[in-house]
Amino acid sequence: MKLYNFFRSGTSYRLRIALNLKGVDTEQVALDLRKEAHLSKEFKAINPQQLVPALTLDNGTTLIQSPAIIEWLEERYPQPRLLPQDPEARAHVRALAAIVGCDIHPINNRRILEYLRKNFGADEAAILAWCGTWISAGFDAMETLLAADPGRGAFCHGQAPGLADVYLVPQVESARRFKVDLSRWPLISAVDAACAQLEAFQRAAPAAQADAA
Incomplete structure (x- = not known):
């Protein structure tokens, strides 16, 4: 493949x-x-x-x-498994992933930011403010959902990484790149730290890729 x-x-x-x-x-x-x-x-x-x-x-x-x-x-x-067996838990995990995949990432990705720069004259301060706004809105919701989940363990749901973690960790990396202060989301930060201990996440990280520069 x-x-x-x-x-x-x-x-x-x-x-x-x-x-x-x-x-x-x-x-x-x-x-x-x-x-x-x-x-x-x-x-x-x-x-x-x-x-x-x-x-x-x-x-x-x-x-x-x-x-x-x-x-x-x-x-x-x-x-x-990336998804739990229980239907309600699966819906919860999918919702966490969708906050990133549907509501944060699409409006912060490269082609959107390039359009803002080229067609609306956005400087880097404006770009950082734009990205920070949508990351913060999504992370505020995720933090609340994580806190309310009785099934939460070291990861977004349970004691093994799943779909929500797959989506969350790259968005945390993006938040750092856009200079968003992560200290206001301790549960998200804890999940990111737990994932960072795993080889699957370490090998996937941007800095570990051959084309990273």
Whole structure:
């Protein structure tokens, strides 16, 4: 399998974590978004949306969109589980992941920020304020949900990392990059620290990628 990704992309990062947790090895193909390598005709033939990540399977099928790929992983490689068995707990974990995947990341990703810079004249202070606003709103909600969850352990839910952690850790990394003070979310910080002890998360981190610079 070939994984087309960028070391600093949050969606690529979350998929690398999921692949590592599942023990699935891939050949990584780095696309430097800073040089707009993802906009090439060659990559458009692989992923018409020209976004990372994309995962090309051994049979030539290419999967796109990190939520869809992670769902495929959960179905194709059911152990270890990323979702709990209880339906209500599964909904809770999916909701935590969706706060990041639907409400924080999409409006803070590179193409949105580039549009703000080029079309609205946003300087770096404005970009940091923009990102901090949406990260803070999402993290405030997540912190409250974590505090109210009787099933919370060292991770977002339970004593093993799951889907919510896969989404949360890259967003914490992004928060640091955008200079957001994480001290106001001690539970989120504790989950991030617990995940940082695990090899699956360590190997997926942006700084551990061959193309990191």
